Amino acid sequence: MGDPTIERVATVVIGAGHAGLAASRFLTERSIDHVVVERGEVANSWRRERWDSLRLLTPNWLCRLPGQHYAGPDPDGYLTMGEVIDFIERFAILSGAPVRTGTNVSSVRRTDDGYRVTTSRGEIHARTVVIASGACNRPALPPVHDAVPASVEQVTPFDYRAPEKLPDGGVLVVGASATGVQLAAELQRSGRPVTLSVGEHVRLPRTYRGRDVLWWMDASGVWDQRYDEVDDLVRARRLPSPQLVGTPERATLDLNALTAMGVNLVGRFAAVRDGRALFSGGLRNVFALADLKMQRLLDTFDAAVEGEAGLPERPAPTRVPESTRLQLDLRSGEIRSIVWATGFRPDYTWLDVPVLDAKGRLDHEGGLVASPGLYVLGLPVLRRRKSTFIHGIEDDAREVIDHLAGHLASRQ
């Protein structure tokens, strides 16, 4: 069937990050013939699309992939990017993943019996395809960035490496997820006065009752909550990353910590008018929402260990600044650069299968894309709340590859 010169495999996995490699491992276990195509190198995004100081948010003891776990001397520490790359590379080698690096996918199309994958190194026919190209392929910029005066330098977390690369002077960091709070802190420490624009966010203490807060996410069962048990799945999948940083001191990096460092908090970036940035006056309520959600989560943790030693703790409420600025003149020179920490989106421009919804999101049910034989891994709350964390891929990948194997068997 078809062109005999075209390579044929049972499965093409797109992306050799931890998700694609975990898929490959389960495919190998089932002797399903497959290739993993990778535009760059193994763990490419970790190599090229992260800033210098970034460490993993999950403690080392939680770093595990199928058949591999952290075995170093510092279980409570957090891997640097170099260490994450080593960890994933080792996994690729130990599991013998058939990775083809430097192979960029430009198109995936349906055929009568599967998919035609067009790459920079030729075409492959696959009966099934696993999309593991990641959830954070491009920074998401709000349209308002177009209206920022040209005198202000604008960067995304993809361009940002270290404070020294930005001009001296004030920085406006937009977004208070993990990325935003981490960059705000290091820019403020570099001597650049930081204004942080805060919308809805997820507040978490780094440690709770003496343990890493992610120990509690694990032990309380919150992380194992399945996608079909979550009340509002659309919302859960859009949740910003929690305000966490991995540091040797296990420091909490919430808004109170940033205020104490001298970071100036303002509301959500709403508009630019006559060269002035306008911020929402609803800052108090985004504090209240984040504090209340954190309290509820800590209540859940407490309930999970009821009767055990140690008392519940509650971090202080987010302090509301005495007065918050509602506008900032972007032409005055006070702000020399803007860092847009406003989230990331996957890139599906190469996917020529009609499986995207009106908002450009992949239509899938627990990783089973709405086109037979097409699967996805590594998206937020794909099958569980832990889906996008490194240790969260094992259960998802096993179940998705189970389904894929069933699909192949039913069409032999």
Add this chain to the structure above:
Amino acid sequence: MTTVENGVNVQALLDARNVLKDAPEAAQFTWRASSKWQHGVHSTTRIQQFFGLGAEQTHKTEAVFDADHPEVFAAEDNGITPIEYLLVGLASCLTAGVASVAQNRGIQLRSVESVVEGQHDIRGILGVDGDVRNGFNDIKVTFNIDADASKQEIEALVAQSQKRSAVFDALTNPTNVTVEVA
């Protein structure tokens, strides 16, 4: 949940949310007010028609609002000042939100009262000082809620009502306003 009765038809709202998810054009509403100058700074504004769900709609009855300035502004005080109408909008919007969220969360309300205070430096509108803005400097809403719920649950009701409030959004975020002469 069946025993909770705050008088909000939450099921209808949830149904509407589902329907409008796939019909964004039906979700486009236009609210209209028609105003007429009376005398001095007194005006009368009438509201009855609006557009929504793809068609012209009509309130059961026409509502008439008189606005004026108080006697301390050397006016006749035929109605509340225009900026006080913003307080009416904010209080009623947040209160509606509290009732709806409570119904949806199965919380029985017994009473919901609020006081809204807007701080206003009138040197702005009088042109005394160009650095003083015309509108409110600060708005404070204080809720007093009696309900079958913990303090934390009540705080969450109030927070969620702000999150979904049209008037809270209109007051806290900039909006493009076009004023033309026909």
